Amino acid sequence: MPDIAKRFPENPILKPDDIRPSIDGMKVECLLNPGVFRFKEQTWLLLRVAERPEQKSDKTSFPILGAKGELQILEFDNADPKLNRADPRVIGYDGKDYLTTMSHLRLVASNDGIHFAEDQSYPSLFGRGELESYGIEDCRVVQIGATYYLTFTEVSEHGVGVGLRSTTDWRNIRQHGMILPPHNKDCAIFGEQIGGKYYALHRPSSPTLGGNYIWLAESPDLVHWGQHRCLAHSRPGLWDSARVGAGAAPIRTAEGWLEIYHGANGEHRYCLGALLLDLESPWKVLARSREPIMEPVADYERTGFFGNVVFTNGHLVDGDTVTLYYGASDSVICGARLSIQEILQTIRSSAI
Numbered sequence: 001m002p003d004i005a006k007r008f009p010e011n012p013i014l015k016p017d018d019i020r021p022s023i024d025g026m027k028v029e030c031l032l033n034p035g036v037f038r039f040k041e042q043t044w045l046l047l048r049v050a051e052r053p054e055q056k057s058d059k060t061s062f063p064i065l066g067a068k069g070e071l072q073i074l075e076f077d078n079a080d081p082k083l084n085r086a087d088p089r090v091i092g093y094d095g096k097d098y099l100t101t102m103s104h105l106r107l108v109a110s111n112d113g114i115h116f117a118e119d120q121s122y123p124s125l126f127g128r129g130e131l132e133s134y135g136i137e138d139c140r141v142v143q144i145g146a147t148y149y150l151t152f153t154e155v156s157e158h159g160v161g162v163g164l165r166s167t168t169d170w171r172n173i174r175q176h177g178m179i180l181p182p183h184n185k186d187c188a189i190f191g192e193q194i195g196g197k198y199y200a201l202h203r204p205s206s207p208t209l210g211g212n213y214i215w216l217a218e219s220p221d222l223v224h225w226g227q228h229r230c231l232a233h234s235r236p237g238l239w240d241s242a243r244v245g246a247g248a249a250p251i252r253t254a255e256g257w258l259e260i261y262h263g264a265n266g267e268h269r270y271c272l273g274a275l276l277l278d279l280e281s282p283w284k285v286l287a288r289s290r291e292p293i294m295e296p297v298a299d300y301e302r303t304g305f306f307g308n309v310v311f312t313n314g315h316l317v318d319g320d321t322v323t324l325y326y327g328a329s330d331s332v333i334c335g336a337r338l339s340i341q342e343i344l345q346t347i348r349s350s351a352i
């Protein structure tokens with residue numbers, strides 16, 4: 001492999017067939033982009049499970065949540081000229097946009113970090129309320145003290161924003177509402193305060209002037225965020241020319257906060273790179289990958305529901321090793337190990 005990631009030989013470690021649908025009549029189409037944490041001496045993944053009904057050859061159908069939280073199935077004729085199916089992830093109908101699948105979040109646990117199974121005594125997390133009527137996605141999990149904070153994408157006809165929930169036991173989960181309004185996603189809260197404040201990376205989009213860039217915000221309480229600053233633009237001509245977004249919580253190193261982020265080019269090829277932020281002043285970017293540290297090169301990363309994608313928003317750190325869990329081709333869950341020193345070495349040469 002032409003990158004510095006050492007993929008698990010067992011990859012993919014979870015496939016859609018490994019996970020039962022949330023209700024009869026649904027089919028798990030994709031597993032994506034898990035949050036990762038340690039709890040009760042096990043490694044846990046909070047998977048994004050994307051479902052829709054089994055598709056008929058001449059129809060397109062997908063679930064949404066109705067006003068009372070009830071599941072509704074919308075179905076359109078593929079021959080209908082008002083239907084736009086150009087992107088496998090989104091559907092356009094008569095000027096309105098939908099997602100082709102609805103996602104919820106599912107817990108799986110493992111003793112060895114490779115073989116994961118569901119413990120059905122723990123609840124799944126579903127979209128709730130009108131800001132999550134198209135589902136919830138791509139959850140980052142950060143533990144601060146005894147509390148786990150979950151930041152995830154909330155999708156609805158109103159747009160795509162960032163929601164916050166928290167828990168101490170994964171059975172009782174508290175909702176804090178939308179913390180960053182549309183269009184915003186890829187929100188990763190730092191695992192510790194800096195100078196008495198909480199910090200988070202996030203990714204607002206400003207399509208007509210500006211772009212899909214990584215920003216930093218600060219907060220006194222994890223719910224109210226302000227003092228926004230732009231940290232990293234997409235870079236014309238490079239692998240991250242169209243959009244960039246944070247992965248999981250930054251990793252504290254002696255040289256600075258190391259953030260593993262995703263970047264995509266105009267062909268929607270998703271790779272991973274790294275940013276190094278100043279320890280005391282995290283709005284100062286010290287270095288950034290010129291080349292990706294991980295690219296979609298394995299078969300399972302190149303073909304699938306949406307090919308040429310490696311996307312991470314969860315990892316565990318043990319000494320010099322960061323174990324990344326990632327979604328490949330928007331279809332399956334994989335793992336890879338990287339050396340933190342090696343990542344730092346690759347970005348030192350591209351200090352800015």
Ligand code: MAN
Pocket residue numbers: 089090099137153155160185
């Ligand atoms: C993009 C992709 C999809 C996701 C939607 C909504 O189209 O990231 O996977 O479902 O945005 O967030």
